[in-house]
Amino acid sequence: MTAAADPASDPSLEGASGTGTPATPPSSRGLGRNSIVMAAGTAASRLGGLVRNMMLVAAIGSFGSVAIAFDVANKLPNVLFAILAGGALNAVLVPQIVKAFRAHNAQERIDKLLTVSAVGILAITAILTGASAWVVMLYTDGWSAEELALGTIFAYWCIPQLFFYGLYTLLGQVLNAREQFGPFMWAPVANNVVSVIGFGIFLIVFGTAPELGINDLSQWDTPRTILLAGTATLGIAAQALVLLVPLLRSGFRWRFRLGLRGIGLRAAGSVALWTFAAVVLEQAGILYLTRVASEAGAASTELEAVAGNGSYTQALLIYLLPHSLVTVSIATALFTGISKAAQDGDTDRVRDDLSLGLRTIGVFTVFATAALTVLAAPATAFIVPTAGEEGTALIAPVLIALSFGLVPLGAMALMKWVYYAYEDGRSVFWITVPSTSMLVIGLVAAQIWLPIGMWVVAAGGAYALSNWVTVLLRTRGLRTKLGGRLDGGRVLLLHAKALLAAVLSGLAGWGVYQLVGGFDVLSFGRGWVLTMLSGLWVSALCGLVMLLVYVVLLRLLRVKELDRLLSPVLSRFKR
Numbered sequence: 158m159t160a161a162a163d164p165a166s167d168p169s170l171e172g173a174s175g176t177g178t179p180a181t182p183p184s185s186r187g188l189g190r191n192s193i194v195m196a197a198g199t200a201a202s203r204l205g206g207l208v209r210n211m212m213l214v215a216a217i218g219s220f221g222s223v224a225i226a227f228d229v230a231n232k233l234p235n236v237l238f239a240i241l242a243g244g245a246l247n248a249v250l251v252p253q254i255v256k257a258f259r260a261h262n263a264q265e266r267i268d269k270l271l272t273v274s275a276v277g278i279l280a281i282t283a284i285l286t287g288a289s290a291w292v293v294m295l296y297t298d299g300w301s302a303e304e305l306a307l308g309t310i311f312a313y314w315c316i317p318q319l320f321f322y323g324l325y326t327l328l329g330q331v332l333n334a335r336e337q338f339g340p341f342m343w344a345p346v347a348n349n350v351v352s353v354i355g356f357g358i359f360l361i362v363f364g365t366a367p368e369l370g371i372n373d374l375s376q377w378d379t380p381r382t383i384l385l386a387g388t389a390t391l392g393i394a395a396q397a398l399v400l401l402v403p404l405l406r407s408g409f410r411w412r413f414r415l416g417l418r419g420i421g422l423r424a425a426g427s428v429a430l431w432t433f434a435a436v437v438l439e440q441a442g443i444l445y446l447t448r449v450a451s452e453a454g455a456a457s458t459e460l461e462a463v464a465g466n467g468s469y470t471q472a473l474l475i476y477l478l479p480h481s482l483v484t485v486s487i488a489t490a491l492f493t494g495i496s497k498a499a500q501d502g503d504t505d506r507v508r509d510d511l512s513l514g515l516r517t518i519g520v521f522t523v524f525a526t527a528a529l530t531v532l533a534a535p536a537t538a539f540i541v542p543t544a545g546e547e548g549t550a551l552i553a554p555v556l557i558a559l560s561f562g563l564v565p566l567g568a569m570a571l572m573k574w575v576y577y578a579y580e581d582g583r584s585v586f587w588i589t590v591p592s593t594s595m596l597v598i599g600l601v602a603a604q605i606w607l608p609i610g611m612w613v614v615a616a617g618g619a620y621a622l623s624n625w626v627t628v629l630l631r632t633r634g635l636r637t638k639l640g641g642r643l644d645g646g647r648v649l650l651l652h653a654k655a656l657l658a659a660v661l662s663g664l665a666g667w668g669v670y671q672l673v674g675g676f677d678v679l680s681f682g683r684g685w686v687l688t689m690l691s692g693l694w695v696s697a698l699c700g701l702v703m704l705l706v707y708v709v710l711l712r713l714l715r716v717k718e719l720d721r722l723l724s725p726v727l728s729r730f731k732r
Contacts, residue, residue, distance in 0.1 A: 203482065205349030207540060209392075210474060212356040215543035215685065216385065218366035220551055222304050222374055224467040225454040229296050229447065230311030231389055232470070234318035236296075236447075237285060240433075240440050268412045271327055278323035286316045296444060299452035303374045307382075314386030318393040325397035332403060340403040348396035355388025365543075431582030435589045442593040442623070446616050449600050453612040464551040464613040471541050471548075472555035472617060476563065478540075479525040484518050484567040491571070499578035504640055511575055511635070512644035516651045516718045518567040523655035524707050527663040529560035531670060532699055538679045538692030545688075546681035555617045562621025564652070565628035572631040579638065588630040596623040651718060658710035666703035670695065 218224045285292060289312035293305060300308070329341035363381055404411075447466055454465015491514045498506035529536065533553040537544065544552060576585050599619025603612050636643045678695060680687040711719045 203478070205346055205353070209349045209352040209356065210471075211541060211543050211685075212353060212360065214471070214541055214548070215365050216356055216359050216363075219467045219471050219541065219544045219548040220454060220462050220465055221366075221457050221467075222301075222455070223307070223377065224366070225451055225465045226304055226308040227311050227385065228465075228467045228470055229293060229451055230308050230315045230386065231318075232447070232466075233285075233292060233296065233312055234316050234322060234393075236440055236443060237281075237316070237319050238322040240436055267331065271331070271411055274327055275324060279320050282317055282320040282323075285319065286313060289313050289316060292316070296447045297451040298448040299455045301455070304455060307374055307377055310382050311386045314382065314390055318390050321390075321393040321397040325393070325400065328397065328400040328404060332400060340400055344396045344399050347399045348392035351392040351395045352388055355384065355391065359384050359388070431586045435582070435586040438586070438589045438593050442596045445597050445600060446620070449604065450613050450616055453609050456609050462547050462551060463610050464555060466613075468548070468551045468555055469613050469616060471537070471544065471552045472559055475536060475540055475552075475556055476529065476559040479521070479529075480563065480566055480570075483521050483525075484570065487514060487518050487521075495575055496578040499575070507575065507578070508639050508642065508644060511571065511639075512648055513718075514571045515568055515648050518571065519564065519648070519652050520655055520711070520716065520718045522564045522567045523652065523659045524662070524704070526560050526563045527659040527707075528666070528700055528703060529563065530557050531663050531666045531703065532696050533557045533560070534676050535670070535679060535692045535695040535699070538681075538688050539696050540692075542685040542689035542692065546679075549679070549681070550676075551613075554614045558614050558617030559621055561618070562624035565621075565624035569624060569628040569631055572628065572635060575635060576631070576638075581638070584634050584638075588627060588634065591630065592623045592627040595626045596620060599623070651716065654711065654714040654716050658707050658714065658716075661710060662703040662706035665706045666699040669702050670699045673698065 217227055290305075290309045293308045293312050297305065297308065325344065329344070332341050359381075362384070446469075450464075450466035450469045453463055454467060457463045457465065491510050495507055495510045498504075498510065533556040534549055537549045537552045537556065541548070541552065573585055576582070596619050599622055600612075600616060603615030603619070607615055632643065632645075636645075673695060678691060680691040708719065
């Protein structure tokens with residue numbers, strides 16, 4: 158139940174650390190047009206992804222043996238690609254693709270870069286696919302022999318996604334370097350279309366998860382496995398291969414050329430190595446979290462469901478929606494100016510832009526935290542209605558625990574980009590050490606002192622705590638880097654005002670939620686359509702009350718950053 162690759166989000170959950178830039182800056186008119194195209198593509202891929210996820214949960218559920226086996230198997234190519242993209246592709250190859258278009262032998266360099274990269278990714282994919290059994294065992298704990306066998310079979314079909322993820326990134330960056338931005342953002346829609354069709358066929362032929370039983374593995378024959386896992390992989394393949402169409406139409410041709418000479422890989426500096434090391438360390442923490450969640454999920458029985466990695470994945474999907482749709486957009490808009498100011502040695506401009514970004518993002522993330530905390534259950538019922546009453550009851554507490562890490566998530570993403578603007582990957586790595594350690598310590602503490610039913614909730618809390626450790630350490634590092642000042646007073650004052658407004662708005666939203674009936678008003682057991690509609694109207698009603706209270710209080714507290722956050726929306730209404 159892992160989301161498909163989406164250029165609006167980053168596998169490391171902080172936003173892309175190196176997504177490449179156009180070979181030449183586009184005109185303001187072209188930039189505006191490209192922004193609209195990319196925003197539309199992101200929205201379309203997100204909406205399709207939610208439909209895709211809803212159908213997947215209907216097919217296999219969000220807890221139980223089948224759900225946790227497929228979740229681990231389908232997550233493996235994402236985790237492996239996070240390491241590959243964060244290290245080799247984003248930090249080394251993507252910048253070289255951009256530079257290659259400026260070289261006198263551009264076609265030769267591009268051909269060699271794409272060929273070497275594709276062959277390398279294909280070789281890694283083949284090796285990992287062959288080692289599927291060992292990879293699954295590495296990411297799981299406490300599974301039965303039958304669960305390991307099913308997870309391994311799923312992995313054989315899912316790990317090949319790694320090659321197509323890599324191809325999608327390579328072709329997408331070639332398009333970006335040629336200032337063809339739209340296809341890269343719209344390509345995930347192809348994956349969603351293929352997945353919705355495939356999962357729809359599965360539901361028609363084999364039925365929904367309750368009919369299969371949460372732990373009944375006897376019915377999982379070859380046709381079921383091929384249709385489910387094969388659809389997931391075919392969707393990623395479509396997402397990558399569809400990019401060939403705009404490339405070929407634009408006249409670009411990729412010729413197979415092997416060779417390392419003259420393609421600039423030696424120019425990759427230490428930033429790439431430190432970036433790669435940081436991503437590997439992050440994924441080591443995620444590996445341990447996956448093992449803990451998989452062990453918890455394996456404890457589910459027909460009489461008692463236990464939150465496992467499936468529940469965690471669904472909670473994470475909802476938790477990342479506000480980050481990817483709003484926070485990343487704000488940070489991306491500021492990153493260009495921060496990078497230019499850093500290159501020009503204009504420390505004051507970097508400090509001002511960072512302060513502005515932290516304050517503007519904070520206005521949104523503080524409210525989003527309150528909203529996810531109060532509306533965890535109805536939001537889950539709306540976004541994942543096929544999870545049912547029991548699945549929603551397992552997902553919502555995990556979402557609440559994760560939501561307390563939303564404020565630092567937005568801040569640490571922007572801060573990391575400032576480090577990269579100064580080409581300082583080393584500091585990012587060393588800060589990752591204590592933050593990952595905090596995540597692992599929290600997980601170990603949960604295993605020692607908490608019942609197994611609370612392990613995944615504790616995992617969400619440990620992840621949130623690790624985000625706070627990261628943002629505090631990055632704040633200290635940037636204060637030194639930016640001349641001992643970070644405009645901390647204004648940033649803290651803004652967050653204090655926003656926190657006061659969010660607490661009061663949260664109390665108002667909670668009161669309305671209880672007034673309309675709370676969890677019991679959600680239409681579980683009456684079909685997923687009614688469940689989704691009930692989750693929608695409850696979330697909309699309570700969310701609107703919270704938003705009105707929050708905005709009024711921010712106005713009374715004279716929070717000017719609210720105007721900057723709302724200006725794009727207000728300007729559209731005026732037009």
